[in-house]
């Protein structure tokens with residue numbers, strides 16, 4: 001038997017097990033796990049290293065215009081390179097529809113942008129204009145392309161689609177076996193708080209935290225879950241940041257609702273004190289929902305540990321600390337005019353490993369589940385997410401002992417700051433492999449622009465309970481009758 005690559009002598013960590021084995025790769029796939037094999041054109045010595053599935057980043061904004069027209073600083077080349085240096089082998093950024101745009105055009109636009117990617121990729125489709133044409137024809141076509149997640153917003157004037165819009169999207173999603181994702185914050189509360197703070201002249205970056213209260217997230221998560229329960233459609237809550245929101249997710253999971261969720265490194269690493277840095281420095285930490293406090297961090301870590309969250313995702317939103325990004329609307333501007341979002345696609349996994357695994361908050365197996373395996377399962381990435389014969393050879397080999405201080409340079413993105421600057425973390429992804437090809441090796445990029453491939457995703461599992469709707473209205477009845485696009 002001819003092998004392309006053997007990863008030799010490593011400690012393999014999957015979402016379930018830790019064991020010693022060699023990994024055999026041929027034609028981009030894992031073909032065998034076995035002890036002490038010889039041969040292989042390429043032999044990687046992984047002695048003393050942890051060999052894990054590469055990260056699957058399920059929340060990133062790459063080459064995406066905001067509704068206000070600001071283009072993020074990372075395109076699919078710099079974004080994927082940064083992700084690769086952070087130990088990822090696949091990512092699923094967003095393809096965002098803006099009002100008036102056809103979803104077919106949106107996908108064509110992102111296909112052109114993503115052709116630069118060094119990583120395998122798919123998109124979650126952001127839907128801001130759920131017209132009958134979009135719901136009945138364009139979304140089913142997106143599904144046919146293998147794009148099996150749609151995202152709706154409950155906040156932002158130019159993005160939110162209202163409760164009925166969410167229900168319409170979830171109904172289509174349920175019919176085809178698509179996961180609906182939601183940005184859950186109460187739009188009215190945020191708008192009202194912004195007006196009150198503005199009246200009082202409280203516009204420094206630190207007031208961003210007050211403007212988006214915990215209750216705004218808690219209320220919207222509760223409402224979004226209620227909408228999903230009305231039609232018994234699965235729902236994924238992105239970037240949960242509050243104790244109250246996480247508690248609702250946990251309670252509904254226990255009760256059997258098909259609810260999935262993630263949190264992000266910023267809610268585990270930063271607090272509102274960071275928003276209060278001198279001058280406009282706090283603008284670097286403006287993201288929505290906002291960073292909270294230390295007590296919330298401890299509670300969120302507890303939820304990470306107990307399985308409330310499927311994933312810890314970066315929500316990489318690269319707005320530079322200059323007039324192309326954060327200060328697109330001016331330099332000394334009130335917080336609502338600052339572009340919202342922070343970078344973190346390269347820091348996500350080093351932070352989760354160092355602060356999570358090495359500080360005893362999660363196991364190494366949980367780390368693998370949170371960084372890759374659960375995202376693969378939740379978003380229909382069927383041939384990735386596990387070190388298993390037949391699966392893509394997407395692997396990250398980590399030195400679990402190397403200590404380093406985070407710098408902007410080692411993020412390898414197109415940003416002019418990292419919020420993680422100066423943080424001391426232990427554990428470095430030394431070698432990252434996508435489809436059997438080494439893409440990063442000890443600090444050097446080995447990938448060629450455009451070598452990543454589009455991943456056709458499968459429907460999410462819809463073989464659950466019937467919905468609460470009358471039979472005639474229940475989209476799952478059509479689904480079961482075999483009416484598929």
Ligand SMILES: [Zn+2]
Pocket residue numbers: 059060061315317
């Ligand atoms: Zn986001």
